[in-house]
Amino acid sequence: MDLSVPAVTLAGLLLATCRAAGFVMLAPPFNSRGIPAPVKGALALALSVALLHKVTANMPEPTPGFLLVGVVTEVAIGAGLGFIVQVLFTAVQMAGDLIDLTGGFSLQPAYDPMAMTVTSNVGRLHYTLASTLLFTSGGHMMLVRGFATSYEGLPVGGTVPTDQLGHVLLTALSMMFLAALQIAGPLVAVLLLADVALALLSKAAPALNIFQLGFPVKIMITLSLLGLTFPLLPPALDTLIEHATRAIVSLKGG
Numbered sequence: 001m002d003l004s005v006p007a008v009t010l011a012g013l014l015l016a017t018c019r020a021a022g023f024v025m026l027a028p029p030f031n032s033r034g035i036p037a038p039v040k041g042a043l044a045l046a047l048s049v050a051l052l053h054k055v056t057a058n059m060p061e062p063t064p065g066f067l068l069v070g071v072v073t074e075v076a077i078g079a080g081l082g083f084i085v086q087v088l089f090t091a092v093q094m095a096g097d098l099i100d101l102t103g104g105f106s107l108q109p110a111y112d113p114m115a116m117t118v119t120s121n122v123g124r125l126h127y128t129l130a131s132t133l134l135f136t137s138g139g140h141m142m143l144v145r146g147f148a149t150s151y152e153g154l155p156v157g158g159t160v161p162t163d164q165l166g167h168v169l170l171t172a173l174s175m176m177f178l179a180a181l182q183i184a185g186p187l188v189a190v191l192l193l194a195d196v197a198l199a200l201l202s203k204a205a206p207a208l209n210i211f212q213l214g215f216p217v218k219i220m221i222t223l224s225l226l227g228l229t230f231p232l233l234p235p236a237l238d239t240l241i242e243h244a245t246r247a248i249v250s251l252k253g254g
Contacts, residue, residue: 007061007062008056008059008061008062009052009056011059011062011066011067011070012052012055012056012059012156013048013049013052013055014067014071015055015059015067015070015071015074015156016047016048016049016051016052016055016074016156017044017045017048018070018071018074018075018078019048019074019075019077019078020043020044020045020047020048020051020078020147021040021041021044021075021078022074022075022076022077022078022079022080022081022082023044023047023078023079023081023082023147024040024043024044024047024078024082025040025078025079025082026078026079026082026083026085026086027081027082027083027085027086027143027147028085028086028089028131028134029131029134029135029140030043030140031082031086032131047144047147047148050148051148051151054148054151054152055151055156058155059155059156059157060157066157070156070157073158073159073160074156076160077150077154077160080160080165081147081150081248081251083169084168084169084172084244084247084248085143085244085248087169087172087173087176088172088175088176088179088240088241088243088244088247089130089240089241089244090176091175091176091177091178091179091180091183091236091240092126092127092129092130092179092180092183092233092236092237092240093123093124093126093127093130094123094176094177094180095123095126095179095180095181095183095184095229096120096121096122096123096124096125096126096127096184097120097122097123097180098180098181098184098188099122099123099184099187099188099191099222099226099229100120100121100122100123101120102187102188102191102192102218103122103187103191103218103219103221103222104215104218104219104222122222122226126183126229126233129230129233130233130237133233133234133237134237134241137234137237137238139237139238139241142241142242142245143241143244143245145245146244146245146246146248146249147248149248149249150248150249150251152249153249153250153251153252154251154252161251161252164250164251164252165251168247168250168251171247172243172244172247175240175243179236179239179240182232182236183229183232183233183236184229186228186229187222187225187226187228187229190221190225191218191221191222194217194218194221195214195218198213198214198217
C-alpha cells in the first residue's frame, strides 16, 4: 500500500500550521494561559488541516529556501493578525483599568495567575466577562472565519505588508482608547464628580479628614455603580470583534 503524500501538501501543512500557531499564541481568547500548550498546538494543527486547500491552491513547488523563508513569514503574519485582535480586545480591560484608577482600587492590585502579571481588579473582571461573552456570542468563530479569509489577501509565499500592518495597528490603537472611554466613561464621570464634591466639602468643613474619608466613599460608589458598565460590554465587544475581523481581511500582500 502506497501512503506517500505529495511534497506540496506537506509543505502547505507546515506553513499553514506556522501561521495558525502565531495567530493562536496572540489572539484572544486562544492566548489565555489557562489553555495548555498542547491544546493550542492541536488547535493550530486543526486550523491548518481545515484550511489546507486554501494554502496548496496556488503554492509553488517547495524548495528548502522557500520553506525557510515561508516559515518565518507565516509566523510573522499569524502573529501580526493575532496582535491586531489582542490590541482591540484589550480595550475592555483598559476600561476596567480606568475605573480602578479613578475609583481607588489601583492602590491594591492583584496577581493574575493566568497572565502571570499584576493587574487591576476591575480590569481583570472586565477581561474575564469579555472572554466569556466572546464564546457565548460566537465571536471566536468570527475570528476564525476572518483568519481563514486572510489567505485570500495574504497567500502563502507572499510578502508581509508592513506598511498596511502599521496603518491597521495605528487604527486599532486609536479604537482601543476610544472604546475604553466609551465603556468606562459614565462611571469615570460619576467618580470625577464625587472628587469635586469631596473637594467642596473639604472647603466647607476643613475639620473633616477628606483624604481619609474620600477613599471609602469612592470605593462604595464604584461598587454600587459598577453594574452600569456591564450592559455596555456586549455591543462594544461585538463592534471590536467586527473591526478586528475587517482589519484582518483588509490586509493585502504582494
